[in-house]
Amino acid sequence: MKAIILSVGDELALGQTVDTNSAWLSRQLSAVGVDVVAHATVRDDQPAIERAIRDAAARCDLLLISGGIGPTDDDLTRQALAAVLHEPLEPSQPWLEHLQEFFQKLDRPMPPRNRVQAMIPRGAVMMFNHAGTAAGIDVVFQSGDLKSSCRIFAMPGVPAEMKAMFAAAVLPQVSAAGGGAAIVSRTLHTFGLGESAVNDRLGALMDRARNPLVGTTVSNGMVSVRVTARFPSVDQASAELEQTSESVRAALGELVWGQDEQTLPQVLAELMQQPGRRVTVATAESCTGGLLAKLLTDRAGSSAHFHTGWVTYSNAAKHDRLGISENLINVYGAVSEQVVEAMAANARRLANAAYALAISGIAGPGGGSATKPVGTVCIALAERVPGEKQNSVVQKRTFLFPGDREMVRERSATMALTMLRFRLLDKPLPF
Amino acid sequence: MKAIILSVGDELALGQTVDTNSAWLSRQLSAVGVDVVAHATVRDDQPAIERAIRDAAARCDLLLISGGIGPTDDDLTRQALAAVLHEPLEPSQPWLEHLQEFFQKLDRPMPPRNRVQAMIPRGAVMMFNHAGTAAGIDVVFQSGDLKSSCRIFAMPGVPAEMKAMFAAAVLPQVSAAGGGAAIVSRTLHTFGLGESAVNDRLGALMDRARNPLVGTTVSNGMVSVRVTARFPSVDQASAELEQTSESVRAALGELVWGQDEQTLPQVLAELMQQPGRRVTVATAESCTGGLLAKLLTDRAGSSAHFHTGWVTYSNAAKHDRLGISENLINVYGAVSEQVVEAMAANARRLANAAYALAISGIAGPGGGSATKPVGTVCIALAERVPGEKQNSVVQKRTFLFPGDREMVRERSATMALTMLRFRLLDKPLPF
Numbered sequence: 037m038k039a040i041i042l043s044v045g046d047e048l049a050l051g052q053t054v055d056t057n058s059a060w061l062s063r064q065l066s067a068v069g070v071d072v073v074a075h076a077t078v079r080d081d082q083p084a085i086e087r088a089i090r091d092a093a094a095r096c097d098l099l100l101i102s103g104g105i106g107p108t109d110d111d112l113t114r115q116a117l118a119a120v121l122h123e124p125l126e127p128s129q130p131w132l133e134h135l136q137e138f139f140q141k142l143d144r145p146m147p148p149r150n151r152v153q154a155m156i157p158r159g160a161v162m163m164f165n166h167a168g169t170a171a172g173i174d175v176v177f178q179s180g181d182l183k184s185s186c187r188i189f190a191m192p193g194v195p196a197e198m199k200a201m202f203a204a205a206v207l208p209q210v211s212a213a214g215g216g217a218a219i220v221s222r223t224l225h226t227f228g229l230g231e232s233a234v235n236d237r238l239g240a241l242m243d244r245a246r247n248p249l250v251g252t253t254v255s256n257g258m259v260s261v262r263v264t265a266r267f268p269s270v271d272q273a274s275a276e277l278e279q280t281s282e283s284v285r286a287a288l289g290e291l292v293w294g295q296d297e298q299t300l301p302q303v304l305a306e307l308m309q310q311p312g313r314r315v316t317v318a319t320a321e322s323c324t325g326g327l328l329a330k331l332l333t334d335r336a337g338s339s340a341h342f343h344t345g346w347v348t349y350s351n352a353a354k355h356d357r358l359g360i361s362e363n364l365i366n367v368y369g370a371v372s373e374q375v376v377e378a379m380a381a382n383a384r385r386l387a388n389a390a391y392a393l394a395i396s397g398i399a400g401p402g403g404g405s406a407t408k409p410v411g412t413v414c415i416a417l418a419e420r421v422p423g424e425k426q427n428s429v430v431q432k433r434t435f436l437f438p439g440d441r442e443m444v445r446e447r448s449a450t451m452a453l454t455m456l457r458f459r460l461l462d463k464p465l466p467f
Numbered sequence: 468m469k470a471i472i473l474s475v476g477d478e479l480a481l482g483q484t485v486d487t488n489s490a491w492l493s494r495q496l497s498a499v500g501v502d503v504v505a506h507a508t509v510r511d512d513q514p515a516i517e518r519a520i521r522d523a524a525a526r527c528d529l530l531l532i533s534g535g536i537g538p539t540d541d542d543l544t545r546q547a548l549a550a551v552l553h554e555p556l557e558p559s560q561p562w563l564e565h566l567q568e569f570f571q572k573l574d575r576p577m578p579p580r581n582r583v584q585a586m587i588p589r590g591a592v593m594m595f596n597h598a599g600t601a602a603g604i605d606v607v608f609q610s611g612d613l614k615s616s617c618r619i620f621a622m623p624g625v626p627a628e629m630k631a632m633f634a635a636a637v638l639p640q641v642s643a644a645g646g647g648a649a650i651v652s653r654t655l656h657t658f659g660l661g662e663s664a665v666n667d668r669l670g671a672l673m674d675r676a677r678n679p680l681v682g683t684t685v686s687n688g689m690v691s692v693r694v695t696a697r698f699p700s701v702d703q704a705s706a707e708l709e710q711t712s713e714s715v716r717a718a719l720g721e722l723v724w725g726q727d728e729q730t731l732p733q734v735l736a737e738l739m740q741q742p743g744r745r746v747t748v749a750t751a752e753s754c755t756g757g758l759l760a761k762l763l764t765d766r767a768g769s770s771a772h773f774h775t776g777w778v779t780y781s782n783a784a785k786h787d788r789l790g791i792s793e794n795l796i797n798v799y800g801a802v803s804e805q806v807v808e809a810m811a812a813n814a815r816r817l818a819n820a821a822y823a824l825a826i827s828g829i830a831g832p833g834g835g836s837a838t839k840p841v842g843t844v845c846i847a848l849a850e851r852v853p854g855e856k857q858n859s860v861v862q863k864r865t866f867l868f869p870g871d872r873e874m875v876r877e878r879s880a881t882m883a884l885t886m887l888r889f890r891l892l893d894k895p896l897p898f
Contacts, residue, residue, distance in 0.1 A: 051490035062483075326750075342756075356817075357775060
């Protein structure tokens with residue numbers, strides 16, 4: 037099955053927004069054996085959208101459209117689709133009712149212009165939007181001579197809405213119709229080593245002629261290893277994928293913290309909530325300014341392992357909130373293993389948590405010195421001494437992270453999570 | 468002048484790499500008055516590249532191609548271009564010599580496969596690559612009836628090489644041929660009203676035939692208004708942009724918090740640091756889990772206005788850290804205006820800050836009830852009573868935010884920042 041992905045929007049064609057939807061959709065389609073042959077992007081211009089739909093439909097079996105179904109006058113995808121199909125736009129009653137309920141709950145009247153978001157071409161199927169107000173459209177376009185047809189799915193441009201709609205309404209249909217060769221892939225995530233060090237460990241697994249193919253990508257300091265298997269059957273592809281994934285895990289050991297959609301905070305939460313363990317962690321942050329606590333509470337149910345965090349950005353706050361003596365800060369500096377050790381120990385004791393993580397660093401761009409350049413970050417992990425409420429054992433480390441302020445902050449928080457992960461695995465940090 | 472941007476590469480069509488070249492090129496072309504009407508992406512497949520070139524050339528005056536001119540067998544752009552032009556590929560002597568020198572300097576023989584990177588269609592002009600081994604191609608494609616022509620520039624896909632070549636060899640040609648038309652744009656950011664409400668306020672400004680053109684986009688609950696002016700001269704375009712931007716600001720008032728690359732925390736930081744004001748804000752967060760503090764410390768220099776934040780995720784933490792009585796929580800619930808009022812007042816007093824923001828809400832997906840559904844968020848802003856250290860005036864509000872956990876948390880933090888912004892502007896919240 038051949039597919040084309042069409043993105044609609046002035047902001048995309050003019051380059052004000054980078055289109056990430058098309059790449060995401062391509063990966064999803066490839067994973068179920070659909071062959072994406074092209075992407076196209078057009079502006080919010082009805083004749084251009086119509087031509088793009090006609091051109092694409094003539095060349096593929098599956099056309100995914102994202103964008104142009106918002107409530108405003110520059111959203112023209114549904115009108116273009118109706119014109120190409122030679123069908124009138126009609127309201128989808130279920131979606132109209134859903135919209136009315138939605139606005140009722142918000143306790144405001146439905147703006148008249150939202151009504152257009154329930155319009156779909158006659159004969160089309162409405163796709164439910166679990167994250168927004170625009171209904172999607174699922175329709176078959178037949179060529180004039182009736183010799184060929186193209187299934188068209190029109191989705192919102194907002195990535196979260198598009199992804200939810202794709203997963204719920206498009207993927208099941210496409211998978212069922214897929215047949216043929218199967219491409220399956222898995223991504224294993226690591227943190228702590230650079231891309232070339234990871235490549236060195238993978239060695240011959242990285243051979244470009246290999247099937248399953250193994251490649252690495254880097255994002256926010258995380259090196260991810262993508263394994264892609266392409267075989268005649270899903271069973272064979274899955275079995276081969278499994279085997280190569282095991283080889284990758286064997287080469288990288290505990291550096292692999294998770295796979296695919298898993299996040300490090302989520303993996304950590306599961307470790308903390310293991311039966312018989314059920315521990316909590318407190319946080320004391322300086323340069324990360326709350327990012328570590330934010331990551332620890334990204335998922336629902338975080339209250340099982342996280343109760344208390346401090347953001348002590350100034351020295352006075354470190355003293356007033358966590359009892360860090362001015363003398364300690366004066367002697368060693370706010371960015372020092374001595375200070376983060378005290379922050380972690382005191383935060384753990386005050387919060388009465390099993391663990392506490394403390395971070396203090398120089399995120400930049402200013403504030404660096406010869407001995408503590410920008411990117412210098414001290415992290416401490418305090419742990420309750422068994423049977424003693426007050427006392428902690430603390431491990432501490434100093435890192436030098438590359439990158440800009442945002443990257444240094446992200447890597448600092450990720451490293452703190454990583455230190456706790458290795459502690460819970462009862463393994464030393466492997467770097 | 469109308470332009471189309473064509474990207475060539477399996478990694479792009481299959482979604483393994485997000486195409487950032489097209490957006491970058493669009494912005495460069497828009498800045499010199501070229502109208503980018505579409506992007507297209509095709510795989511490393513010669514017939515597909517040929518068709519894409521023919522299709523695009525028939526619809527525009529300028530076609531920029533990136534990708535497919537590397538040294539390997541799957542690099543087929545130059546072959547496709549030669550086929551479309553009906554011209555043979557011939558080596559560019561200057562580039563061949565350059566390549567040989569290049570490899571001599573590296574002290575290794577030139578791999579035979581690199582020779583293809585010096586091949587260009589007969590009659591085309593070679594474009595120098597200052598950052599790699601592939602020569603670019605500059606050529607005019609004439610339609611069969613000679614009635615129209617399209618200038619084609621083929622560049623490398625590696626962003627650094629493409630950008631250097633574009634700046635050196637493409638931009639000067641395009642600017643000269645542009646005929647002076649200039650497109651300038653600006654984006655004004657708002658928060659607090661939905662897209663349709665913003666559209667209603669903008670009214671006739673949203674007319675699709677208008678120049679400057681006004682359009683809206685939504686990201687993370689922020690509605691942004693983009694104004695694009697297209698006029699013969701940069702001066703005129705800038706003046707018209709200014710005038711329409713003023714009309715947009717007049718229609719939206721203080722809802723507009725900033726423009727272009729500005730961020731809300733940055734705008735807020737500037738307000739807090741105005742001469743003669745220099746105030747600080749403390750934070751007390753429940754459902755946002757540190758996100759508000761993180762936003763307030765995103766930029767360097769945050770220590771001027773932010774010293775202390777609490778993440779009191781559990782009821783016990785609210786009691787132990789901020790002195791919120793168990794009784795208050797039992798009577799009104801942790802998500803209540805009474806509790807956030809106390810959190811804000813106590814946080815402000817403990818941190819001795821001019822202001823404090825407190826957030827408590829139900830971010831979901833679980834935890835909702837009939838009276839407090841998921842998305843219910845209470846936010847309070849405490850302010851020092853002039854001349855009194857201990858006492859605060861507190862304003863508080865309850866919101867119902869749509870979306871998933873992440874969206875609810877982002878909107879909550881953004882709304883807290885917005886409440887402080889309006890307070891510093893000495894204006895009531897306009898919603």
